[in-house]
Amino acid sequence: MTELALILISTVLVNNFVLVKFLGLCPFMGVSKKLESAMGMALATTFVLTLSSICSYLVHSYLLAPLGLEYLRTIGFILVIAVVVQFTEMVVHKTSPLLHQVLGIFLPLITTNCAVLGVALLNVQQQNTLLQSAVYGFGAAAGFSLIMVLFAALRERLAVADVPAPFQGGAIALITAGLMSLAFMGFSGLVTAGP
Amino acid sequence: MLEAILALSVLAGVFGVLLGFGAVRFRVDGDxxxxxxxxxxxxxxxxxxxxxxxxxxxxxxxxxxxxxxxxxxxxxxxxxxxxxxxxxxxxxxxxxxGTEKAQPTVAWIDESVCIGCTKCIQACPVDAILGAPQQMHTVIRDECTGCDLCVEPCPVDCIYMRPVETDIRNWRWPFPENRIEAAR
Structure with a gap:
């Protein structure tokens, strides 16, 4: 239990996927101009990341590993993620049109989110169990959501700030992201390896 | 090598069946x-x-x-x-x-009378009226559907419905219905 809690905290804060591992930067920069769309993206990503990390764990440990085909995991995981995203979209579209309207265009975008593939590959690399994989995926998604919401709030403020002309737009956003990343580096002492 | 091809094919096949099943099972019917x-x-x-x-x-x-x-x-x-x-x-x-119009009409604003109150702009369902507060308004003829909704709200009654004049752009050959009638 302690271990799971540690995984959760370390993925959300210490080894944050966006600001420390620098994965999933495209939605981080692309969909963070407005708080609503950032939250939509965060929700959709949380859903898909958790599900796909479980599915890719299953595919790896029950199909690829027994056959000695670990070298196929990248293409296999891409397949898994694409299917999970497609299937999720179909189910959501049918069962909850309202949620589909909220998540809408964000769901297909996640297929190309490198954080999703990154989580699946890191799960294998760290030899996580099924439960650990699920928690790791959820933690990564929670960290991603946290950063998306924080960054979107910052950018909404930045939009009205008096930024010098050469720094306007993407430049100041990248600088802000860098400063946030520096701040998150401060969490690195939070979890120590025990006495 | 063969194993790898087989494993990927099986994986892709299973996923394909899953998605195909999903597409049938979770089809959303528009009406x-x-x-x-x-x-x-x-x-x-x-x-x-x-x-x-x-x-x-x-x-x-x-x-x-x-x-x-x-x-x-x-x-x-x-x-x-x-x-x-x-x-x-x-x-x-x-x-x-309401009654059917004998001829299609478009709205026309008497711009010298318009006081720029924007009430007709708010009434227009197709955004065919152009203007701003305290500025003269005008109708985009090609967008106007002739629905009469802007006539009622105008406080100075400066909007008139005018028949669409036939000019070189909207004239069409008449249908040859008379000749068909004559042939009978």
């Missing part, structure tokens, strides 16, 4: 009847049918909540087309909803 009714309606968005636009009226017809004779801009021809589509008897237009 095709609503689309076909909506295609017949004139898209003036005038609200004379007591619905907020053409599509809501189409949905109401499809659901059986509205009659087919509530659309004056569509006229008797529109009622006839709806009757053919739905397989019901055509009936005369309901006078409560």
């Amino acid at each position: 095709p009847v609503v689309d076909r009714i909506d295609a017949i309606l004139p898209q003036t968005q005038c609200g004379q049918c007591n619905f907020p636009g053409c599509r809501p009226y189409a949905q109401a017809i499809a659901a059986g909540e509205a009659d087919i004779n509530q659309c004056p801009p569509g006229g008797e021809a529109g009622v006839q087309a709806l009757a053919d589509l739905l397989g019901v008897e055509p009936k005369p237009l309901n006078p409560d909803n």
